[in-house]
Amino acid sequence: MSQPLLSLASISKNFGGLAVITDVSFEVPQGARMALIGPNGAGKTTIFNLISGVYKPSSGEIRLDGQDISVLPSRSRIGLGIARSFQNIRLMPHLSVVENVMLGQHARAGGARDMLTPLSLFGKSKWRREAEAFLASMGLHTYPGEVVATLPYGIRKKIEVARALVSRPKILLLDEPAAGLNHTETANLRDFLMEVARTGVTLLVVEHDMSLVRSLCDHAVVLNFGKRIYDGPTAGVQDDPAVLEAYLGSGRAARGAEHAA
Numbered sequence: 001m002s003q004p005l006l007s008l009a010s011i012s013k014n015f016g017g018l019a020v021i022t023d024v025s026f027e028v029p030q031g032a033r034m035a036l037i038g039p040n041g042a043g044k045t046t047i048f049n050l051i052s053g054v055y056k057p058s059s060g061e062i063r064l065d066g067q068d069i070s071v072l073p074s075r076s077r078i079g080l081g082i083a084r085s086f087q088n089i090r091l092m093p094h095l096s097v098v099e100n101v102m103l104g105q106h107a108r109a110g111g112a113r114d115m116l117t118p119l120s121l122f123g124k125s126k127w128r129r130e131a132e133a134f135l136a137s138m139g140l141h142t143y144p145g146e147v148v149a150t151l152p153y154g155i156r157k158k159i160e161v162a163r164a165l166v167s168r169p170k171i172l173l174l175d176e177p178a179a180g181l182n183h184t185e186t187a188n189l190r191d192f193l194m195e196v197a198r199t200g201v202t203l204l205v206v207e208h209d210m211s212l213v214r215s216l217c218d219h220a221v222v223l224n225f226g227k228r229i230y231d232g233p234t235a236g237v238q239d240d241p242a243v244l245e246a247y248l249g250s251g252r253a254a255r256g257a258e259h260a261a
Contacts, residue, residue, distance in 0.1 A: 003066050005030040005202050006051070006171055011060035013046055013226075020046050021226045023060070028171065033193075033203045035213045035234060038223035039246055044206045047223070048173050051204075052084050053077045065170070081170030085160045085177060093149035097140065097159055100148055101131045104163035131166060138162050139192070154185030158192055171202040178209045190216050210238075222246070 004027035013021040021043050028034050036044050049055045051062060053074035062070045064080055072080075083104075091100050105127050132144050140155075140162060148156060157177060164172055177193070178186045190212055197203055207213050213220065213234060220237050222230035224246040230237060237243055 002030070004028055005032075005065060006204070007061075007063045008047070008051075009061045009063070011047075011050060011062065012058050013043075013050060013055060014058045019226060021050070021057075024223070024226070024228050025060075026221045026228060026231050028202060028204055030170075031197075031200065031202055032219060033197050033217045034205070035217040035220040036204060036206050036223070037208070037210075037213060037220055037237070038229075041225075042223040042246075043226040044223055045175060046226075048084065048175055048206060051077075052082055052173060078167055078169075081168075082173065083164035083167050083169035083171070084173040084175070085157075085164050086175050091148045091156060091160055091163070094147065096145050096147055097151070098128060098131050098135065098144040100159060101135060101163050101166050102127055104166040105131065134166050135162060138165070138195075152185075154181050154188060157181065157185075157189060161192070161196065165196065165201065169201060171204060172196070174203060174205045174207070176206055176208065178207060178212050186212055213237075 006028040007026075009025050011021055011024045012019065024043075024047065036047060038044055046055065050057055053069075053072060053076070056071055060070070061068055064077070064082065067080070069077055069080065092103070095103075132141075135141055135144055138158070140158060143151065143155065143159070148159065151159070157180075161172070161174070161177070174193070177189060181189060186209060193203065193205075193216055203217070205213070205217060217234050220230065220232070220234045221228060222237060222240075222243050224242075229242040229246060230240050232240075
């Protein structure tokens, strides 16, 4: 069996006396499109914060391509191939689309001059040309010079993903990518993310929109109260008794299981 791209082994996270994540383990294979789902407060964003280096685990181990990254700082993890988008868009609204995407290139900058060059202080650099070409490859070629604040919300969501991708990640963590989108925008985002996956980038997605999860992801891990309660095909999530109880409560879950049978 091939080595997983990302693995969490017995991860726990406590804040003082409060246990937020308890003994969670799962693996993300190379090239997977995996969902991390669960009710509000289940611990999904905390898991993302642990993977991306915002938090350090209280116990357990996180490995990327076999390397233990459990205590590495966030910037080092970006350099190793982890990129992330957020539920609330964190673009720079006063900058242009291409300038926002160029900010994502800083993870690959090697020195002081390289850190300045992506910001265009030296004219139309190789960084800007690369960012413009990347936007074109992502179907966003009509927007490079537009100020982000003037663009529709769905387009800004795609730009945030593009900014994460320009760091050339191995795995992209997407936190509620469909939040705030209408049905058409969600469908367009799904198609966009499928194209991203076809380039070889592994996707780990936190999402409440189950129609998007079913159409985008082939595998799901479900959390409830900081514990893993399901790890398997996305198609089986809706029939799992533990998942039904987490979302519906025990009485309604029993009726749902009878209906599914």
